[in-house]
Amino acid sequence: MDLNKIKTDYNEKINKAKNSAKLELIRIELLGRNGLINKLFTEIKTAPNPKEYGQQLNSLKNELENIIKEKSNNTINVDSKIENCKLKIVNSFGLPKVGHLHPITITERQLNEVFRKLGFSIYNSPEIVTNEYNFLRLNVPQNHPAMDMQDTIYIKQPQCLLRTQTSTIESYLLQQQSKNLPIRAAFPGCVYRNEKVNRSNHFVFHQYQAVVVDKGVTMKDLIGTMDLMFKTLYGPSVVVRYRCKYYPEVEPGVGPDMQCFNCKGKGCVLCKYAGWIEMGGSGMIHPKVLQMAGIDPKIYSGFAFGMGLDRWTMAENYITDIRTLMGGNLAYKPNEL
Ligand SMILES: [Zn+2]
Incomplete structure (x- = not known):
């Protein structure tokens, strides 16, 4: 499998991710237990040059992990955004926390x-x-x-x-x-x-x-x-x-x-x-x-x-x-x- 193509494709995908939820899906798809990288590691034995292939794969894995990490630091956290919205709604209407008898x-x-x-x-x-x-x-x-x-x-x-x-x-x-x-x-x-x-x-x-x-x-x-x-x-x-x-x-x-x-x-x-x-x-x-x-x-x-x-x-x-x-x-x- 062309490791350079994988790197280019996923680099593009990671850059396009607009929020933390989408970035996490890409991370799982790529680096999760059943992700693409682990699948590629199972193919080392059958590679024409296993040692070189293994080194290239490790290098690709590290590079992608770093790109995801970097992107993660600059991505909007969806959960905290929702939480902020909730707090904002409650505060802006000034509603009481509990009901009362009519x-x-x-x-x-x-x-x-x-x-x-x-x-x-x-x-x-x-x-x-x-x-x-x-x-x-x-x-x-x-x-x-x-x-x-x-x-x-x-x-x-x-x-x-x-x-x-x-x-x-x-x-x-x-x-x-x-x-x-x-x-x-x-x-x-x-x-x-x-x-x-x-x-x-x-x-x-x-x-x-x-x-x-x-x-x-x-x-x-x-x-x-x-x-x-x-x-x-x-x-x-x-x-x-x-x-x-x-x-x-x-x-x-x-x-x-x-x-x-x-x-x-x-x-x-x-x-x-x-x-x-x-x-x-x-x-x-x-x-x-x-x-x-x-x-x-x-x-x-x-x-x-x-x-x-x-x-x-x-x-x-x-x-x-x-x-x-x-x-x-x-x-x-x-x-x-
Ligand atoms: Zn009166």
């Missing part, structure tokens, strides 16, 4: 903890429900605007829709537990409305609902439970006010507002200069709702309250765009407006 999950778990301590059971339920349980059993009249397709997301299955409120769980629960009273239940969940998505509205949002049905339950129990909940979450100095409100499933209905924890009622960006943050709706369960579930309203009474978690969580975490909550990159910075 702020809505944190709020839900805080509330679950409060209600567990108060002896409530925590429930979950399907998000696709029927018209009957979402509206009719909650005393929403047949022609109520909420039942319009403009407000509710219906699915192709007849009479089925994506629940518009967590009160839907209440309708199922009252019916199922009507012979197994008292009821003391709480349930977090997603609800859906046919809303156009912008920085203040989303078609999916989160609510938290609590229901109590027993003998002799009064408005005092409702206010007491809500007060305790706010104090557990925000400390004993929290200020809450209750305003009369109308909801079809309760009578009377009240809406709790919490004094803005950021401005203490003076008005700021978070509370939209109202000084108060609306926390949701509540009231004494309407006798018709109890009746429809098979519970006698002359013997039993109850209260229910539902809270929207999104605005509350946004305010707590200084998030000003609701789409941030539903996005894939929630690397928000609490306490920075």
Whole structure:
């Protein structure tokens, strides 16, 4: 075999190698255990002048080793380049090394903890429900605007829709537990409305609902439970006010507002200069709702309250765009407006 040709060919190949990985492949092909040089050494015995051939081969081997070594010192190390890239990407985005719980999950778990301590059971339920349980059993009249397709997301299955409120769980629960009273239940969940998505509205949002049905339950129990909940979450100095409100499933209905924890009622960006943050709706369960579930309203009474978690969580975490909550990159910075 022409050793000079091998030297010329491999010299060219080595010079063309653009990175350490390609150079290593050439080295293995040439100087590896099953490489070309070792193969040539096995041919010494059959060479016309074995001694001279052996010397030439040794010289070729040394020359090629030196060329590869020299080239290696001037070649980009692929592995270290990748490593540098990785470090660069991580640093340039400033992402945290570990994930964190979604702020809505944190709020839900805080509330679950409060209600567990108060002896409530925590429930979950399907998000696709029927018209009957979402509206009719909650005393929403047949022609109520909420039942319009403009407000509710219906699915192709007849009479089925994506629940518009967590009160839907209440309708199922009252019916199922009507012979197994008292009821003391709480349930977090997603609800859906046919809303156009912008920085203040989303078609999916989160609510938290609590229901109590027993003998002799009064408005005092409702206010007491809500007060305790706010104090557990925000400390004993929290200020809450209750305003009369109308909801079809309760009578009377009240809406709790919490004094803005950021401005203490003076008005700021978070509370939209109202000084108060609306926390949701509540009231004494309407006798018709109890009746429809098979519970006698002359013997039993109850209260229910539902809270929207999104605005509350946004305010707590200084998030000003609701789409941030539903996005894939929630690397928000609490306490920075
Ligand atoms: Zn405020």
